[in-house]
Amino acid sequence: MKVHVMLILVSALLALGNLSCGKKEEAPTTQETPAAGKTVDPATAGTISGIVKFTGTPPPPVRLRMDADAACARMHAGAVQVREVETDASGGLARVVVYVKEGLEGYTFPPATEAIELDQEGCMYKPRVLAVRTGQPIEILNSDDTTHNIHPIPKVNREWNRSQPPKGEKIVDSFARQEVAIPVKCNIHPWMQAYIAVIAHPYFQVTGESGTFELKNLPPGTYTLEAWHEKLGTTTQQVTLGPNEAKTVEFVFQGS
Amino acid sequence: MHTPYRPRLHRYALATAAATLLLLVAGGLVTSNDAGLSVPDWPLSYGSLFPPMVGGIVYEHSHRVIAALVGLMTIGLAVWLARVEHRTWVRYLAYAALALVVLQGILGGLTVLFYMPRPISIAHATMAQIFFTTVAALALFTSQWWLTAATRPSTKASRRAVQFARLTTLTILAQLILGAAYRHGGLGITPHLLGAGAVLVATSWTNRLVRRADFAVGVVTRLRILLSSLVGTQILLGFGAWWAVVRNQQALQPLPEMVGLTVAHLACGALTLATATLLWLALHRVTMSAESADLRATIGSPALQEGGRR
Structure with a gap:
């Protein structure tokens, strides 16, 4: 009988040992670095600009319940509402990532070293949609009086999940591979949602309130442009740009 | 050898089963509230035993605390049965329950450390059900009805x-x-x-x-x-x-x-x-x-009440 008791205690101790040694090592990141190729000649470069529009009735704003964390609720005077489809009076659609999806193969670009900020303020991500270059540093701030965890859920990049104490030290990280777009969650506050579009070249923009965008300094060529929206999905267009040409395109997302 | 009915042991097994059901509910709340990764580390929570209890952390850390309680109760049940139980198969079932709860804890940890990989999350959810049933069966095997x-x-x-x-x-x-x-x-x-x-x-x-x-x-x-x-x-x-x-x-x-x-x-x-x-x-x-007389003998009937009462 005593042997059995000893066996139980030994197995319990071994299990405890396993528990404390189970921390996962993070996989090393390998950044996508294309082989040296063509560079853009500014003398022949052109511009593609345009607007992203939404037709139809946008879905109504959704009220967020922040009562799970009193600190979050305290940061807002009234009810907090989110519009997933944000348009201006003329139908210009905000928070759309417009980027060159195809047509830049063979080009190399200097790496982006300037850090881009993603803040957590009022228990919301600011901005909600962010676009960065592959390997570009993203500085994540916590301006709130509460703890957050930042959990990007990529499909082709490395997933991570880190906590950040109230007004804690900034977290700096980057994504190595192109991916449009990576959802980012805070599992402490399930209403918090952001998207990070990671693009391998500098030709992208997130539309502002008016829905407009401008991609400057593009070399002549035929491009597939994609517009990505968190709720409405994607739409693409082909554009051929001649030397020093300026072209205008319009993307339209249809509402229900 | 006859196994006497031990009411306190039976009640303890019932309490372990009840705590396990509570643990299942707590685990369900973690998944439904999308709080599985609200605590990024394991086995500690934010490097401590007392993390800030806000938002999803409330669900995840409560689940961990109840899991620890159930783990301790299962160790207690296994030790108790190892000391007093005459039926070998009941003792082995108690050891199996202990092994299950340890494995379940490790699976839970892996879900956190590897960001909820689907197979491990499914295994963790299934194992929870099997463990609860195992403990419920132990409660049945230690009951007066089973023994008599x-x-x-x-x-x-x-x-x-x-x-x-x-x-x-x-x-x-x-x-x-x-x-x-x-x-x-x-x-x-x-x-x-x-x-x-x-x-x-x-x-x-x-x-x-x-x-x-x-x-x-x-x-x-x-x-x-x-x-x-x-x-x-x-x-x-x-x-x-x-x-x-x-x-x-x-x-x-x-x-x-x-x-x-x-x-x-x-x-x-x-x-x-x-x-x-x-x-x-x-x-x-x-x-x-009648052919299973051997098994009947190991069941322990006729039962004796704890303290020698028949």
């Missing part, structure tokens, strides 16, 4: 009832695995719906066979009625949970009705599996034939 129940001659009808009860138990287990796979995104809803149909048929058939075999044993009757009631409730909860999950797909955060219905569905599923298992075991217990 009279056996009746085995008949063809009673043997069929036992076989179908076993088949029903396995069908429910398979259905719970399908449910866990659906919940964690490993499968669509269709296999789980087909499984619900299979469970309904198996349970109805077992119910019919048990009634026909006329066991006339109070425990068997109560378990039979309870099982049918739970399956009916579970199907209603299942449809409710499905509706809520579909409705929640476009929501910006988990909706209370989705959380409530999915967790109730999960808990009812666990109770259904445990009840089906207990019914099968109870039927097996009362229909043991």
Whole structure:
């Protein structure tokens, strides 16, 4: 009988040992670095600009319940509402990532070293949609009086999940591979949602309130442009740009 | 050697089973509130035993604390049985329960450290159900009824009832695995719906066979009625949970009705599996034939009350 008791205690101790040694090592990141190729000649470069529009009735704003964390609720005077489809009076659609999806193969670009900020303020991500270059540093701030965890859920990049104490030290990280777009969650506050579009070249923009965008300094060529929206999905267009040409395109997302 | 009835041991086993059911509910709340990764480290929470209890951390850390309590209670149950239990197979079942709870803890940790990989999340959810049933079975094996129940001659009808009860138990287990796979995104809803149909048929058939075999044993009757009631409730909860999950797909955060219905569905599923298992075991217990005299001897009948009372 005593042997059995000893066996139980030994197995319990071994299990405890396993528990404390189970921390996962993070996989090393390998950044996508294309082989040296063509560079853009500014003398022949052109511009593609345009607007992203939404037709139809946008879905109504959704009220967020922040009562799970009193600190979050305290940061807002009234009810907090989110519009997933944000348009201006003329139908210009905000928070759309417009980027060159195809047509830049063979080009190399200097790496982006300037850090881009993603803040957590009022228990919301600011901005909600962010676009960065592959390997570009993203500085994540916590301006709130509460703890957050930042959990990007990529499909082709490395997933991570880190906590950040109230007004804690900034977290700096980057994504190595192109991916449009990576959802980012805070599992402490399930209403918090952001998207990070990671693009391998500098030709992208997130539309502002008016829905407009401008991609400057593009070399002549035929491009597939994609517009990505968190709720409405994607739409693409082909554009051929001649030397020093300026072209205008319009993307339209249809509402229900 | 006869096994005496030990009421305190039996009550302790019941308490462990109740704590395990609470743990299942806590785990369900973690998943439904999308809080599985609200605490990024493990086994500690934010490097401490007392993290800030806000938002999703409330669910995740409470789940960990209750899991630790259940782990300790299971160690206690295994040690207690190792010291006093005469039936070797009951002792081994207690060791198996201990191994399951340790493995379950490790699976839980892996879900955190590897960002909820689907197979591990499904295994964690399934193992929880199996562990709860194991502890419930230990509570049955230490009960006065088990130790003192009279056996009746085995008949063809009673043997069929036992076989179908076993088949029903396995069908429910398979259905719970399908449910866990659906919940964690490993499968669509269709296999789980087909499984619900299979469970309904198996349970109805077992119910019919048990009634026909006329066991006339109070425990068997109560378990039979309870099982049918739970399956009916579970199907209603299942449809409710499905509706809520579909409705929640476009929501910006988990909706209370989705959380409530999915967790109730999960808990009812666990109770259904445990009840089906207990019914099968109870039927097996009362229909043991003369050929299984060896086993009957190890069951411990006639029982002695703790302290030598007969």
